[in-house]
Amino acid sequence: MVNAVLEAPRVEPAAGAHIGIQKVSHHFDLPDGPLPVLDAIDLDLKPGEFVALLGPSGCGKSTLLRLVAGLEPAGRGTLTQDGKPITRPDPSRIVVFQDPTLYPWRSVRDNVALGLQARGVLAAQRGRVDEALARVGLSAYAKLLPHQLSGGMAQRVALARALVNDPALLVMDEPLGKLDSLTRLTMQSELVALWQRARFSALLVTHDVEEALFMAQRVIVLSERPARIVGELVNPLPYPRQRGSAQLAELRHEALRLLGLDATW
Ligand SMILES: Nc1ncnc2c1ncn2[C@@H]1O[C@H](COP(=O)(O)OP(=O)(O)OP(=O)(O)O)[C@@H](O)[C@H]1O
DSSP: OOOOOOOOOOOOOOOOOOEEEEEEEEEEEETTEEEEEEEEEEEEEOTTOEEEEEOOTTSSHHHHHHHHHTSSOOSEEEEEETTEEOOSOOTTEEEEOSSOOOOTTSOHHHHHHHHHHTTTOOGGGTHHHHHHHHHTTOGGGTTOOGGGSOHHHHHHHHHHHHHTTOOSEEEEESTTTTSOHHHHHHHHHHHHHHHHHHOOEEEEEOSOHHHHHHHOSEEEEEOSSSBOEEEEEEOOOOSSOOTTOHHHHHHHHHHHHHTTOOTTO
């Protein structure tokens, strides 16, 4: 298991993206007819803001992330980055999924370097790979192959591969979903620390109410499919946050109420 203490090299502050989601609705065409998935979503992600999306399984969270990433066009409405329409994927918007999807025959370092290759960055700039590895605390593991890593380390490699590009927006779809609960708690803090240092805008999808509230400044609660916004929880607590705080418990209660769940347990 890797030591969770992060090194702190100097990092250029990245200008976080301003993401505008205006009246976005979306459906999928199925053999039996259209399947409505998103219903008039309005959301403004300010530069450098950390927002989490919370909602029932299958409500449309990943679909919304895919639209923001530019992986598919929205059925209706508009999505913009810094005022310009999002029409295709762009290296300034990086997606991290639940599965780290590393190349098994490439070392940790070479997997991270792929993030740069995807942008055609010159070999001379590969020092950025070392910096990205340091940012996720993996400098000492650069030569290992993916099968030699724990789940948490593999996900750190995926994060380094994303961060090597200094993204303006980091889109995360259940990035910690496959980790054991202790590693997950550690990585929640690490991700927040990475975000605080680099100041990219962050959009996180999670099923975990505590995770959303612990990490994000703002939590958007979605309804059952087709997803519409049923509430928004602002967490003003400064970072680093205390997990057991009374304010977090209060916000959790409110989140569960918005999700239609019994909040007494
Ligand atoms: N490419 C697709 N074609 C048809 N239907 C799709 C497609 N992608 C997603 N869906 C459907 O759209 C709905 C929303 O899916 P989505 O993955 O966005 O939900 P989610 O909230 O991320 O789910 P979960 O929390 O379980 O990961 C689901 O009913 C899913 O079956």
